[in-house]
Amino acid sequence: MQVALVTYPAQPDLSSDDRLLARGLEARGVSAVPVVWQDASVAWTEFDLVLLRSTWDYHLHLDAFLHWVDVVGEATRLWNPPSIIHWNARKTYLDDLRSQGISVVPTHWLASGNVVDLALVLQETGWERVVLKPVVSASAWNTCLVHREATADGQQLLDRLLPSTDFMIQPYRSTVELDGELSLIFVGGTFGHAVVKTPRRGDFRSQEDFGGRIEATTAPTGAPEVAERCLAAVPGETLYARVDLLGNPHDGYEVVELELIEPSLFLEHGPGTVSRLLQAIVQRLAP
Structure with a gap:
């Protein structure tokens, strides 16, 4: 069995998260290969499963990326599936969540x-x-x-x-400066672990690229329920998902983003989630 862990040209090798996945798959007898999504020489039919991981330039080439998603989805098993990728590629999906009564940051x-x-x-x-x-x-x-x-x-x-x-x-929700942005990671629709992303002083962006700090945390009361309602609103099955929330248990939570394409899953902070993700991948490799 062979799995493609899909990357992009600026980072063709695996991230630290994905190295954990690759080692775990190899230990289960599955070959895990980093592959750049734009590489025209790749025969995607040779892979038993293709897993989107660090395709972090898709927003710069959206039409080409979505075409590639459809082609690969026809050739082999792609996770998350093409229909989910199309739905999640534009942040207008937030209106779909709002229409189902989910609290979303106004847009x-x-x-x-x-x-x-x-x-x-x-x-x-x-x-x-x-x-x-x-x-x-x-x-x-x-x-x-x-x-x-x-x-x-x-x-x-x-x-x-x-x-x-x-x-x-x-x-702008200034609570991010005090409480950070809460990210809940799911595998197969089941909650795995949570991290809090806090911007560096003087910035509003929580990503590590801009000096944000990532820390493991226990999911606060009410947060998993909001995230689970998000996943229930997704038009299809997901292998992995990350729900980003702002707020706190006292005031409640609002959805900032629902990441279903190429989210960082912060697996280094959730060893149990790694095991569940590996098991879910192996299950999807079954004939």
């Missing part, structure tokens, strides 16, 4: 091709500080924090990209 959508006065939008919404980012994005790409009294940088970003790129605006 104002800006369609590409329009001319938008950002200061006017903030005045109309009443939001003092907002996070501005593309509807298709990852790793805080072209994402900025904008204050109602200082919109120049955000306006320049919109003037440059909105002609061809859909954008979204969400109110």
Whole structure:
């Protein structure tokens, strides 16, 4: 049996998380191979299962990536499945979650091709500080924090990209500075472990690339239930998932993102989750 752990050109080798997976699969008699998704020489039919892992440039090549997903999905078993990838690629899925009664950070959508006065939008919404980012994005790409009294940088970003790129605006939740962003990791729809991601002082981005701190944590009361409702709203079966939440047990939780394409799963902080993920992969390799 052979499994492809899919990467991207800037990082063709496996991440530390995925090295854990590869070692675990090898120990179970399954060969695990890192493969760049854009590599045209790869015969995907040679793999018994293809697992999306660090395809962290998909948002820069969305049409090509989704076409590749469909091709691979026809050739072999792809996880998560193509239908899930298509649904999750645009953050408009947040509206689907909201329509099912799930608490989601409020979002104002800006369609590409329009001319938008950002200061006017903030005045109309009443939001003092907002996070501005593309509807298709990852790793805080072209994402900025904008204050109602200082919109120049955000306006320049919109003037440059909105002609061809859909954008979204969400109110900034300052609780992230104190409580961090809570990430809950699931395997096969079952909760595995949780981490809290805290931005470095003076920044709003919780990713490690920007100095964010990642720490294992016990899932607070109420958080797993919100995350489970998210997964129940997904239109299909998932092998892996990460639900990012803001809030606390007292005030409740809001969904920031539901990551089903190439999320960091922080497996180093959840050894039990590693075992469950390995078991789930092996089960999906069965004829």
